[in-house]
Each structure stands twice: as structure tokens, then as C-alpha cells.
Amino acid sequence: MKLGVCYYPEHWPEDRWAIDARLMREAGLSVVRIGEFAWAQLEPSVGVFRWDWLDRAIATLAAEGLQIVLGTPTATPPAWLARTWPEILQVDAQGRRREFGSRRHYCANSPVYRQHTARIVTALVERYGAHPAVIGWQIDNEFGCHDTARCYCPRCAQAFRVWLQARYGTLDELNEAWGTAFWSQWYTDWSQIEPPFLAVTEQNVSQVLDYGRFSSDSWVDYERRQVDLLRKGAPGKFITHNLMGNFPDLDYHALARPLDFVVWDSYPTGYAEQMAMQLYHPDDPRPALAYDVGDPYVTGFCHDVMRGVKNLPFWVMEQQCGNVNWSEYNTGVRDGAVRLWTWHALACGAEAVVYFRWRACRFAQEQMHSGLRHHDASAAVGYRDVVCMADDRALMAAVAAMPCASEVAILSDYHDLWALSLQPHRKDFSYQRHQFRFYRALQHWGIPTDIVSPDIDLRQYKLVLAPSAFLVDAQLAAILKAYAEGGGKLLLGVRSGFKTTSNLVTDLPLPGLLRELVGVTVTDWHGLPPGVNYSVEYDGRGIEAGFWAESLIPDPDVDVLARFTSPPFAPRAALTARRVGDSGGRALYLGWYPTPDQAEAIVARVSDLAGVRRMAQPLPEGVVMVRRGAYAILLNFSCHAQAIEIAGQRVLVPSRDVVIID
Amino acid sequence: MKLGVCYYPEHWPEDRWAIDARLMREAGLSVVRIGEFAWAQLEPSVGVFRWDWLDRAIATLAAEGLQIVLGTPTATPPAWLARTWPEILQVDAQGRRREFGSRRHYCANSPVYRQHTARIVTALVERYGAHPAVIGWQIDNEFGCHDTARCYCPRCAQAFRVWLQARYGTLDELNEAWGTAFWSQWYTDWSQIEPPFLAVTEQNVSQVLDYGRFSSDSWVDYERRQVDLLRKGAPGKFITHNLMGNFPDLDYHALARPLDFVVWDSYPTGYAEQMAMQLYHPDDPRPALAYDVGDPYVTGFCHDVMRGVKNLPFWVMEQQCGNVNWSEYNTGVRDGAVRLWTWHALACGAEAVVYFRWRACRFAQEQMHSGLRHHDASAAVGYRDVVCMADDRALMAAVAAMPCASEVAILSDYHDLWALSLQPHRKDFSYQRHQFRFYRALQHWGIPTDIVSPDIDLRQYKLVLAPSAFLVDAQLAAILKAYAEGGGKLLLGVRSGFKTTSNLVTDLPLPGLLRELVGVTVTDWHGLPPGVNYSVEYDGRGIEAGFWAESLIPDPDVDVLARFTSPPFAPRAALTARRVGDSGGRALYLGWYPTPDQAEAIVARVSDLAGVRRMAQPLPEGVVMVRRGAYAILLNFSCHAQAIEIAGQRVLVPSRDVVIID
């Protein structure tokens, strides 16, 4: 378990560097990320490089034994580049050119920008690829951030057509896949196809989904070109990119493929304000938490998404260490919060936690963001916490040596996410919210969970949840069938099996290609407005199913676990289970969108069915338990001390504190 | 009374057509609308036509005895057209070209588009004008939908100047009519005039009103060109266009003039979410209704607006038959809803109800919209309801044979609507809301109401309400005077007589040209913020007048029916009645904007004054009664059975059901 920090030597007088490096070492930090925005300083005009300052900065840091992660600075093309070649700039969905003046203003499909990228990356890796202090590389910074995943410039339009030709071969295939018979959208020439852009009203959802795929692929391709240069020039060094937790605009499974492992940027208080809106429903009761530690369910969901991207341990490459500057309230944080976040990351599988940033920046956009040190170089709350962690380091190392292993997986597919965001039907239906509802129920029971692509080997899990397996092709149907036939327990939720992968509704009885597996036919589905519920009998009790409900007719061999008891769906089934294969496998279909309480009950039931280890009682609000190897790490994000019964003992966890049980 | 369905043979395999046609016939459907979006299939490249598939589709439907309404496909210019002649595309109020990719992307004033329109319409009518199965034509689809009523392209700018020259003759006249003396807006050359567009702040309201008129006229002119071609090529067949209920952007009175009758597209649950916001005030108590049947006051208002457009029976050309896909919640609907809507339409004057659509579409923008059949071709809730209606058909025919005749009219003028929307003064003052407040009061008393242009013969009505006759010229003043002199009872509301038809404030004492008729002078008018009321004595009781109040000085011969009793307007009159002519006529002026309860009381009082037949007690919430000929049709949109006293008997109407009383 390494601790590190992000550092910007180019922001500070050179005579400060050695002092800073010493203070880093003294605090127990061993990794420093540098350079990822320094293009203007490294190449002040085209082809003219200035290495001297970076040579000295690296030498100064290395002299204190610090290991360097070097960033390629392509997130910030300098003024000379943007002004001389304005065709590299993105165009937004309103047709406006996105101008120089902040960051990420370039188009991934710009041939000109790709040339400039190759030059700076090649030059960097030639100079530092073999440097012993440089242990790895971060490519660019936060692809897609600030709504830059999708560009609408003419170069993208042209690249989109090429991408479509590769995907569909012929226009006939494309017209069929997109259903252009609708509203005279039939294309008779490739040149007629443009990005989905400024149309009068809603656009073709197959086209928009493909544009999302194309855009994501464009970034993967842009990234891969940097990976290739770095692999060649810096053999043996790791290559990564910093992702953004539950960021939805890029296919992180594809983006992670060429990387050695992924890293991500964790800002719990900012995420608790902003990402939480994507994960909680607007009227969900929100947990009572200490105001300055973020929301551990949100942070944990992001950690688990990040671990699941490659199903590998990860790094936190930017760990909040004081207030942020980009949310609505940017709350100050207290002593203990940074340590709590560090332990949480470790528990969820982080191999390193790198704080952002060393010292609060005096100028430009991020002045109001904290660092481990204040603007005037005095120690800030985060530095104090890091120093305190000296006592934790041995235990941290012991925990870090353990594998992360979950018995439960939630399936995750970015294409499903995009397709549902295009057609939520009920405006607040969201793929991630649906996942998060089950995730939070699992957290309440103390059940570690992987959030993974269906492409990985599912046999490692006792239980797999697919809240909405929306786009289904024969391959996915076969994977799920094989999983259940192998003895796995599979729970499918509403809207599963509804569509083909080109975003057309199946013409089979629902749930389409999954119908045989679950042995159930969905005869009607109803989005329900707020306050409208259909009664269900479940587990001998009457409960109310709202939000989304589906009327199920089970095949004769299928067990009915819940049934509608009021019009219009009574007496149809609401939750079913089919025995699959000879190894004890089950395929369940849940015919409504559960409330948080219902999700908790259902998760307990299917966990027990699958033999998944869980707490006897749900954890109190704000307390998270993560198992890593033999350890149970209990973290308390609430304002009060909490007593937990675990393994026959009663453990008191103070507020903003952590208790590790062996 | 015919039932029908919208069908898109171009979306389905040809071997399915005959099955579908048979199922339609078996369900009792006799009309099928087709073709209105099929331009790309009919003319895959410019001047190259493919009729074979449509020939066969029509033949297949006709073979089952189905009658065809054929649409002209001009709402959806194909890709080849939009890409080759991009000058046909609209420009929005932000100056952005509206791109191909959905529908309605063309400008009505584009000369190029008018040529293309003429070619496809001519070709269609040459081929099918005399076809015996084709009983009528629908022109285009939902003019103005998706905010396309107003375009700001250079061709519109030029056409606007021509329109202005025709209207005003000289620039002096225009400058006078627009009051360009204000803020140096004086025009000295026609070429200086542009559409109202991207100005720094509010624009000249006479200019904006004229741009609304010009835009509406542009669509009327565009429509008329198609009507002329169809009249010539398809003699004896009806010609219509599908309107959108209370849609405010086009002058439906003018748009309907060249048509044989109007049809409209009725989506009660979607309208209950969206149009209801235009008709109810934000803080109005909303009726307690079943969640899946829409709001019968909103639906009924739209039906009555549609019947009033030509003061003729109408068709519902698209009748919701399950969930919609374009509102916020898109609620699922239960058995009974489709039958209820069908009866409601019939009661309000529909001669045919055509369901939208036959089968849920598998692709593109409207995938999530229901049909009578599901995506997989199984029967959906709407189909089940249609089948159930077999038992109703005889009674439906009897009701349909009766005339619709109302004793009360609400006056409606799109120019008033536009002028008030430009200057609501109190932000939530809306012409339609003001109408709807009186309409709903009339509905509560079971009083059928026409919503009509003042251009029709008002003598047929015992009572005429003009909530805000805002723009008044000598002709309108004469019409209203003649009506009252002929014995009619006329109630004018606040803001009547305020303006000239060019949207200037009158320089006469208020209510301007109507002052003599009502015999009242408005000395002051006050918009009032929420919570502020002026006390009024009405009918012996103290009530509170808020929202908008006017201080009235009656002429000596005028009766005062209500009076202000608190500052600042005490002791001025608040409601007056003047006896007009020798036939018992009355002209009343109501000096405040009534609450729903006050509107109910006032409506009862003026109805009694006029001898209008009404219920003794208001109907319960959610129950609508419509009289058609000798029949009283009672429809219950609430969740519970309701008992109604009518004609001395007590009738129980179940939830989502209809009772017809002879």
C-alpha cells in the first residue's frame, strides 16, 4: 500500500522543490505524480522542447527516494497549438466551437491533433522512458471530463461514417439496424449521415446510441496510440489513465483494456453532492452522514466500479485531502476524514492512494481547491491526517496483501446505460440508479460486491444481479444461460431482454432472448407515476409495487415467489424463479422496480438462496463494512459512534473512524 | 361513428399485412390512416417513384373492407432532399439551422420545398386520387409541432417583408402600427425589417405579434397549395389535417378554413401532464382523478376547441390506446381507459375515432409508444378495449346521429392569445387559462360549451363569455353589440377592450371600443401578487378578489352586481350588468379574475340569467356530463364509483366507465 501526492513543480519557485520533497518523504509519501498539464512549459513553441526544469524536478524528487508517475500533457494543448490549428477544437452539441481557455478542448479524431500528440509523447518517452525514478505513466487526464466525450465537428462526422461503414458494411444493413423506415429517415448515400445534432425533436435512438459508441471508441483509439508509443519507449513501466468512478459517457471496459491497471480520482464530498444525484432517486431518503466525509455508498460504488473495470486492484490517483472547489458547497473537512477515505479505498482494493494535491494552487481555475499544504505552505488538515497514518501503515500493508474477493456481482454494461438514458420512459428511470439500489442493499448487509462486465468469467460468483439487462444478443443470452446452468443464481430485473444491441425492440415475447432462461413471459409493462402502486403479495405480506411493474406469466415449471393482488395485473406473477440445469442454478425474474426496503429484503433472500455470507442484521446507516481477505474493515461515516455486532462480538466504531477486525 | 387505426405497412414485413388487416376488421375497425411519413419509401431519390408497395398495401387493406385515409408525407422530407437542398431547413430563434434527423425540419416559405411538395403531392394524387378505397386525405402531419410554427431563416425574413407590404402598404403605416417612435425603432426602408430575433431585450410587441400572424399565415398558405392539388386530383374525397387540441402557435380558425373538417390527435395522459400546465394555474387545486385516464377537463377543452374551430363535428385521427412515450411519466393504462376516451370523444362531437397506432413500433423515436398490439404482435390493452366495444356500437351510432348543440359559447381568438402571451403582465396570466377557468366551471354544472371564433353567428347562443377580449376593432365591437341587442347575454372579463388589433393600447377610456356596450369605465387596473386580495361584496357575501382587479365606474343606467369594499378600489363597482336593446340582452363586465369557486358561482348566476340549462348541483370531481341531442353521457374519470342525481333519478357511474341516459 503506497501513499503519494500530485505535485506541480511548474507552479512553484524552484528553490521550494527540495523543501517540498523532504516534507513529502517525512510524511510517509513515496509516489509523486507530475507533468500531466505541463505541455506549454515542455514545448513552448512547436517542436522546441525545454527539458531542463523537468530534469531537475525529477532529480529533486528522486533524491528523496520518491517514485514518479509521469503524465502525458495532452489534456491541455497550449495556446500556440490551439490558435495555429483551430481545427483541433471540439464542436459542442449546439454547434459552437469550444475555445481555448481551460482544458480538454481538443477533438480525439483530429488528425492534426494526433500528430501533435505523437510528437510530445514521443519526445517525453524518449527522454524519461528509461529514467529509474519514473515507475509508470499516466496518459492524458480524465478523458471525457467537462462533457467532452462527444464532439460534433466535421472531422468527427467523417470518422463516424467510416466507423459505420466498418460496422455495417452496407447502407441497407445500417438502414435496417437503425429502423430508418421511420419518419423517412432512410439513407441512400453515406454522405447523408451526420452526427445526431440540432434536430427538431428527438433523434433516432439507434443512431444516437451508435454515436455514443463511436465517440467512446474514438477515445479508446486515441488512448491506444499513446499506449503504443509508451510501451515501445518505456518497457517495464506501467501505463494507466485516471478514470472518474461512475462517469457514464465512456465505455470504461473498453478504455481500460490497453492499460495495465486503472486509477481513478476520488472526491467524496464533491461526489456526495453531484454524483449522488445520479445514483439516488430525487425522493430517496438520504442517509444521515457526517457532513464532511462524503457518502460512503457513493464512494464505495465508485471504488467497486473501478475495481470491476478490469476486475483488478486499482489506484486512487487523486484522493481528496481537504475541501474541493467544484461542488455547490465545497464544505471544509475535519481531521480524520482523509484517513477514513484512505482506509475505505484500501478496503475496496486500492494499491495506492495519491493525494490531490501537494499545496493549494495560488492561481487560475483551482485556487480554491485544498492541498495537503495551504497556499502559504503551512500544513493543512490533510497533511495532519497523513502524518497520523504513520501508526496505521503496518496494518494497511497487511490488509493490502489480501485479495479482494466477492461472492456477488452486479452486471454492468455501458451500452445498456446509454440506451436506457435515451429512453428512460419514466423520466427518472436510470440504469445506474437501478444498479445502485441493489448495491446499497448489498452494502447494508455487509456483502462485498463486484460491478463487472458480463464478459468476465461469472463462475466466480455465487450470485449475479442484472437489474436491467436491456440490450441482449445471443452471446449474452448464452453467457447467462451457461452461468445458471453451472449452478449460479441469476436475478434479472425489469426491462431485461427488451432490445437488440442495435437498440431496436425485440419482436419476440418479452424478455426476448432471455425468455427461455427465466421461463417467464412479460405480457404488459407499466411505467407508473409517483404515488401509484400495484399490490403484491410477497413472502406472505402485502407490499406495494410502484415506479415500474411488469405482468408475468410463468411457464409451468417456474416457481412464483410473489404475485400481483390488485388490478390491473392481478393475479399475474411478480417474482419468479426457475431451476436451471443440474447444478442448483436458478434464474429469477423480478417484475417490479423495488423500493430501497424491498431491495434489501430481496437481496437478503437471494443471498441466502445462493449461500452468500452476510451480516445477520443490516448495518446502521453510514457504517460500511468491507471484507478483504481475512479482514473486516468497519468504517463509520456517521456523526456518532456506532456499535456493530460482528462474529459474536460487539465493536464500537467512533465517528469518522475505522476498526479492522481480523 | 367509425373506429379506425393508424397503420404503417412500411414498418412491417409484407407477409404480415393481410393478418393485420384481418385482425383490424375483426375488431370492428373500418378506417385506416396510412402513408403520412413514407416519403423516402415512395420517392427514394428525386423524381423516382416506387408505388408498388403502397399499391399492394392499399389493396390488402381494401380486401378486408377497410377505408383508407391517405397522408401526404411532407412532414418528413427525406435525407436526399435535406442534404441536397439544405436551404429548406428551418432556422430557430437562436439562429441555429434545424437539422435533418427527426421531422418537421422544413420551412413553409421555402420556394424549393414548395416545388418538392407539389411534385410528391401531385404524384400521389394522380395515382390514388380516384382509388375507391381511399376516402379522404390528410395533409402533412401536425403543423407547428415541436416548436416549428415559427422559422427565422432568410427566406422567411424576405416573405415577412412581402407580407408586411401587403398588410400596411407603406412604411409610414407600418411605423404607426408598430409604434416605432419608441426606442428609435423607426424603419426607413423595408429591407431594414427582420424577424424578431436575438435582440438585446424584449422586442416590439406589435412586430412580434405580426411575426406570429405572418408565420401562421405561411402555414395556411403552404396547406392551401396542397388542398388545391388534392381538390383537383381527388374530387369528392375529403381533405383534412390533424390538429393538436389547444395548441397555441397557429391560428386554427384560419388553418381550418380550406379543410372539409378538422381532425385531431388526442393523448389524454400526455395532455394531463403537459397541456394541463398551460390550462391550470400552478397553484390551482388539481382534480382527484384516476392516474391512467388523463384529465377530462383538459381532454374535453381540447375536444370542444376542435369542434369549435369550424363549429362542425370532427374526427380524432390519433387516439391514444395505451401509454404514450413523450411525457414525463408515460403511465401504463388499464382496461377501460380506451373505451372511456372513445365515448368522451363521441360525446363531444367526434364522428370517427382512429387509434394510434396498430402495433408498437420496434425502432427509432417512438419505440416506447404503445399500439393496439404489442411489439411482438400480441394483443395489448387497447385492442382488448376495442373488442369490448362491440357491445357499445349500436348505442354509439344512436348518439352519433344526434347533433351537438350548446347554449353557451366561450369566445376564442388566437390573436388575443398571442398578444396576452407577449404581455401577461402578471407572469402567470394566460389567455387559455382564463378561458379554462370558465370552461371548467361550466363543466362542473354540466353545461355543454362551444369554444368559437367571434366570426361565427353568435345568435345561436343564450350566453357568450369573453374572458379577455383583448384586441378589439370596430367590427368586433359591432358583433358583440349586435349580439346583445339581439337579446344575448354577454359577459366580458378583465383586460377586455384594452388594445387595437395592431397591439397598441387604446387611447380611449377603458374598455375602449367596448366601453359603450358595457356602460362601464375602468379607471384603474391592478395586477396583484400572490396573496394580495381586494375585498368585494358579491351576492350579499364578502369575497376576496386577487390576481387581477379593475376599478369600475358604471354609467347611470348600469346595475352593480358586486362592489369593492376595501382600499384601494372601494367603493367602485366590481361586476356590472347593462341592459342592451329591447330583447332582454345584457352586457356584463366582470372586474376581477375569479378563483375557481368564484367562477363557478358567477357561471351559475349568468347561466340562470340567460336561461341556460344546468345541473342543480355541480358534478363531482372527475365526472363529466356531455349532452348530445337527447342523450346525456356521463363519464367517470375518478377512481371511485360516483352517484349522480339527474332528471330525478340517481345514477351510479363506475370508475373508468360511462352511463348514457336517454
Place this chain on the structure above:
Amino acid sequence: MKLGVCYYPEHWPEDRWAIDARLMREAGLSVVRIGEFAWAQLEPSVGVFRWDWLDRAIATLAAEGLQIVLGTPTATPPAWLARTWPEILQVDAQGRRREFGSRRHYCANSPVYRQHTARIVTALVERYGAHPAVIGWQIDNEFGCHDTARCYCPRCAQAFRVWLQARYGTLDELNEAWGTAFWSQWYTDWSQIEPPFLAVTEQNVSQVLDYGRFSSDSWVDYERRQVDLLRKGAPGKFITHNLMGNFPDLDYHALARPLDFVVWDSYPTGYAEQMAMQLYHPDDPRPALAYDVGDPYVTGFCHDVMRGVKNLPFWVMEQQCGNVNWSEYNTGVRDGAVRLWTWHALACGAEAVVYFRWRACRFAQEQMHSGLRHHDASAAVGYRDVVCMADDRALMAAVAAMPCASEVAILSDYHDLWALSLQPHRKDFSYQRHQFRFYRALQHWGIPTDIVSPDIDLRQYKLVLAPSAFLVDAQLAAILKAYAEGGGKLLLGVRSGFKTTSNLVTDLPLPGLLRELVGVTVTDWHGLPPGVNYSVEYDGRGIEAGFWAESLIPDPDVDVLARFTSPPFAPRAALTARRVGDSGGRALYLGWYPTPDQAEAIVARVSDLAGVRRMAQPLPEGVVMVRRGAYAILLNFSCHAQAIEIAGQRVLVPSRDVVIID
């Protein structure tokens, strides 16, 4: 004390002018403002002038003894100008050209527009500069209104570069001042610099602040050119411009410098709806006021800001005299309101009150705005009030002869305001709200307050409040030090001393250059989300500090007046006072953002410390007391009569009325 009115002879038939002039004189009006939007009438085509009508209008008014303030009409370039030279038009922050059709559509930096401006102003002053009835000139109208303070056209971009070269000399200086080391924003050529514009995300806050300064300076420069022409051509006549109270986009201190005195446009009911949102926090309790008189704290704040701009008496050049037309509710107003506003203006230092407008305009944008006379020329509520004021005129004159003198000042700096609006950190932190919180507390204690630039001589004040002296240079630090050393009492609030004037965070311990003066170090600062408070002991009581809190370490010689008593800041100081110099001076630092109640308590304490005269008890809500010379003017804006104890007597002030105590 003069009363006057705004008049637009160009809007009315010439035969009406003499009647209007006579009615003005009869009402006691003596000043008429005319001409400020009449460019099209004065110069109907380029270089062709029509003076005849204005000659006659002035003669007609002068014949009744009325004095004329003549406006230059440059706020409204006519159509012929905008269409022939479209390069004069502004470009907005979205890159859209702002079109002709309303007003203020020109760019202050357009060389072409400056030529046209010079021609019309020169022609006007040549004709009327020496006219005996013309007593003064108003330049243009409401610079910056309708979001026009900042333009983004190519001419502005070019002028910005020139401005930057003058400010910084070299690119190295600029790069240093802007911190362009961040995110590769380094400029290597002046031509690379553009206005802050359409960037992907937040822009460099030093650049944006400089663009605000440059834009403000552009208007000052544009104004100065008109001032120069008028000074030369109309010697002895006053020159002014009408400002907009607390309008934040322009540096009014700089804009006022070339003017003889400032005038402003006071619309209390509109401001109570709109400006109040800028001054109150969203969850502040709002005072219970009569609905039709505006908010006297908002109106008073604006009056006091306006008086402070030059620290001189001012005029109200546009005084609301009935309903406005540009707010959400535009409430009607009652008798008494106009008189109340007139007295309030006088009490706050107005030398003249000019009503807007004479007669409600019949056409174009402002039809729904009231005048002293209705559209039909009948007397409206404002005219009635003005006539009533005949009885007040002698007392008004006596009050007007007295000086305005305040013992307390609130410091105001537009650059602080802009810098904080760029980085509020907690989204609702606002410089003006922070000022207003203290201002309202002072008003509650009946303490007249100047709101002034730190550039004026502060020795005239016993107490100076600087809620957030955010950008500090050595000069400001010296001014404040000298003030305290001279015996003054200075209270600094949170976020003081945080930044340099180029908007970089200081690298000194906080509060930076003010640290020595207050003798306190801010070790940590926390923005706090809603509901989070840190406990403080103040004055022997426990109170809760929320919103923003700073942990203070005082120097040994500093008194601690309040202290944090809960984590994380306990036991640090929260309010401190340092004795400065030998004359009894004090420098206090308040370490949190006080609630309204806390501000009231703190204001009382520091006022008593400074020997400032105040009421023994806070005034009741809605009652304002202003001292001018020997007079105390008590104004009651509430709905009820209020009894006030003052100078040992009990005074009853009726609702909407004023009592003057000698």
C-alpha cells in the same frame, strides 16, 4: 428639492404638448427629461438632422417654466445605422450577434459607432448647448442594462489586447499575473489572447476579472468621449448619467468620476422582486411589508450606494410612479406609495426626483408601464400623489437644505465584488449579500450609513465595516492602517486579505497584507453546507456559526471577543479586536459569516464601541429612519401603523406614511 418627469414628445400628437406642459406645471413639477431615445427622429438618415420638432417641444415646455434635461440618444442606434454598419452590434457570451430590435445593441469599442456617436452628440450640443431652458445633460441611458456590460466581438478582443499591453507591458508580466502556468495556459504571443469565451469549463479567473475591468473601462472611455464634447459645447450645464442602484457589472466609482453628479433609476416594487434576490439569501426571512411599496432596505441600500458613488447628493432620474412592467408580478400600487418613495429618496440625499414617465406609452415594449397619466390621459395614482405633495413641499425644502452625514461606512469595491462572484466557493456567497447583511442590521438600529469606495477620506467615519476586503494591495492595507491609527474603528469580515489585485491567492499567512493590522492569523477556513454550524461563545452566550467559518490565532496583544467551542475549530478565536495606534483605534476581525440576528448584535456592539449614535431598540420591521441634518425622517413601509420611541417621545407612523421629527 425639485420634482420632475420624463417626457417623450415624439410619442404624442404635437397638439397635446402644451396641455401636458401645463398639467406638469400645475402639479408642481419643474424639471423634464427628454430626448434620450429619439435618435431616429433627430437623424432619420445618416447626417440628415430634423431639429424642428425638438425645438418646438423644448419651447413648449420652457413656456411653462419647465427646465429641461436633454439626453443623448446613443442607447438606441436607429435601424439605418445598425443595418448599414452591423459591425457596431454586440456579440454575446455564446457568440451570437445581438440584433437590432430593442436597445443597447451597440459595442462601446466599435470605432464606427464612436464616430456616429460623436456626430449626433456634437450636433445636439451645437444646437441646444446654450439653450437657456436646458439645464443639464444625461449621457446615453443605463449603461450595461440588459446584460450589455460585456461584449465579445472581434473589436473588443482587439481592444482587450491593447488594454492588457497597457496594463502589463510584457507577456511575462501577464503570464505571471494570470498564473498561466496552470493547465498550459501560457501565452507566447499577444494575438493568442481572446476574451474569456465558450471554453470547455471554468476559465482563468484572473483573465475573467481583467475582462470585467476592461469592459467596465470601455464604457468609462465611451462615456468620457461624450462628456468631453458636452463640456466643450455646453459650458456651465451639468452632465450626468443614469445609474441603476446596486447594478454589479460596471465599476460605478470609475464611471461616475467624469460626471458632475450621478442620477439613478428607482423602481421599488420591481427591485423588491428582482434586486432583492441578489441581496437577501434565498432562505433569509423576508420582512413583512406592504405589497405595493417595495422593500425599503433594498431601495435604501440602492440610494445609499448611489450617494456613496461620489459621496455626493444625487438625483432620482426615473422614479417609479405606478406599476412597472418588467418584473414577475408588476403589482398595482396604491395612493401614498409615490409620496413615500419621494420622501425616502429625499431623506437619503436626493436633490431631485424625476418621475418615470408622464403618460403611459401606447406602443412597443413599455406599454404596460405606468405613467403619472394613464394611456387615455386621465390622471393615474402617481399624479394624484404628486398633487398631494403640494402640502409637503416646504418641509421637503427644509430637509433638502440639510447635509447628509453618516458616522458609519461600509466599504465597497467592484473588483472585490467581481472576484467573489467568480469564486463564491459556497455557491450563495455574494459580496453584495454580505454587505447587505450588515447594512440591514445598521438600518434596524436607525444608523445612517455610507457605502463608499476605500479611496475616499475615511476619517469622516467613526466606524468602517469591510465585510470582505478580498483583493488587497499595499495601498489598501496602508489606507486601512492609517484609518485605525487615526482612531477609527475597523471591522473586517471573512475572506478579507485573501487575494492580490490580480486575483491570485496571497502566499502570506491569512489575512495576508491585513494580518499585521488585525493581529490575527487565519489558520483554516471552512465553507459550510446548510445546516452545519460550529459553536461559538460570544458575549457570554453560546451561538452557532454557519455558512463560513475561519479559525483565528490572535497575536498576544489582541483581545478575543468570541471563541469557537466545538470541533474542529475549538478553542480558536472567532472575533478579535486589536488596539491600533494611540488615538483609540481598533481593528476587529470577525471569523464567521453572521446570521441576520448575529449581525444585528455585532453592529450594536461595534457601534457602541465607536460611539455611533443609534436607536435604543431596533426599529420594527418595515420602518426606516433616516437622519438628515437635524431631521429624523420616519417612513413606514409596512401594512400597519407603527409606534416608534424616539428622543423620549412616542411617534405613531401610519402605514405608507412618513413622519418628520425635528
